[in-house]
Amino acid sequence: MNNSNRLRIAIQKGGRLSKDCQDLLKQLGVKLNLREQRLIAHSTNMPIDVLRVRDDDIPGLVMDGVCDLGIVGENVLVEVQAERERQGVPSEVNKLSKLDFGYCRLALAWPQELGARDKSWFEGKRIATTYPEILTQWLKREGINASTVMLTGSVEVAPRAGLSDAICDLVSTGATLEANGLIQGETILESNACLIQNKDLQDADKLALINKLMPRLRGVRQAKE
Ligand code: PRP
Ligand code: ZN
Ligand code: MG
Numbered sequence: 001m002n003n004s005n006r007l008r009i010a011i012q013k014g015g016r017l018s019k020d021c022q023d024l025l026k027q028l029g030v031k032l033n034l035r036e037q038r039l040i041a042h043s044t045n046m047p048i049d050v051l052r053v054r055d056d057d058i059p060g061l062v063m064d065g066v067c068d069l070g071i072v073g074e075n076v077l078v079e080v081q082a083e084r085e086r087q088g089v090p091s092e093v094n095k096l097s098k099l100d101f102g103y104c105r106l107a108l109a110w111p112q113e114l115g116a117r118d119k120s121w122f123e124g125k126r127i128a129t130t131y132p133e134i135l136t137q138w139l140k141r142e143g144i145n146a147s148t149v150m151l152t153g154s155v156e157v158a159p160r161a162g163l164s165d166a167i168c169d170l171v172s173t174g175a176t177l178e179a180n181g182l183i184q185g186e187t188i189l190e191s192n193a194c195l196i197q198n199k200d201l202q203d204a205d206k207l208a209l210i211n212k213l214m215p216r217l218r219g220v221r222q223a224k225e
Pocket of ligand 3: 153
């Protein structure tokens with residue numbers, strides 16, 4: 001549990017969501033000194049600490065109560081939730097809000113030289129991914145027998161490196177697939193960033209602070225529409 005009396009928010013340290021997360025905190029009026037390359041940044045005007053970590057670690061930190069809030073992609077949240085459910089460890093969070101950034105799709109892709117392929121082609125194939133739980137569930141639903149190759153990064157080079165036949169990875173602009181000579185196929189999950197809260201949070205001061213920030217968040221979201 002986070003025993004600190006300061007509200008602890010986990011955000012991605014470096015990656016697609018970092019800049020938008022920092023901008024959002026700023027729009028909510030949270031003043032931070034993020035210049036130094038520190039794990040924790042203390043707000044100078046509110047009892048808030050921002051933890052900058054790998055996106056994959058954010059759901060677990062919030063589920064375990066190490067952090068009170070987290071900003072994370074639904075893709076990572078769904079993957080960690082499925083993994084924890086399988087392991088029988090706590091996997092619930094309160095989803096406070098969907099956010100208006102970080103849109104991406106988790107999609108299948110394969111080498112361009114193979115041309116158009118349908119789902120049945122994946123039968124017996126090896127698919128590299130950072131999202132083995134989501135992919136395995138999808139394959140099961142579709143009745144496809146394929147194996148997954150878990151890679152935490154550089155998934156897009158797996159076919160060329162002979163590690164897999166295809167990949168299942170996040171696509172935002174599509175530039176990564178194109179640069180690696182891959183064709184995008186079926187989308188298996190669509191994702192946005194979202195704000196999550198530890199479901200056992202009871203500290204009255206922290207809850208009051210969250211209640212103060214939520215209308216501001218709604219205001220920021222409405223202003224964007
Ligand atoms: C994803 C994915 C690709 C990239 C695709 O990584 O793994 O590398 O984004 O984006 P594009 O279609 O705009 O080229 P991401 O930065 O989300 O996560 P990671 O750093 O945790 O792999
Ligand atoms: Zn990641
Ligand atoms: Mg990546």
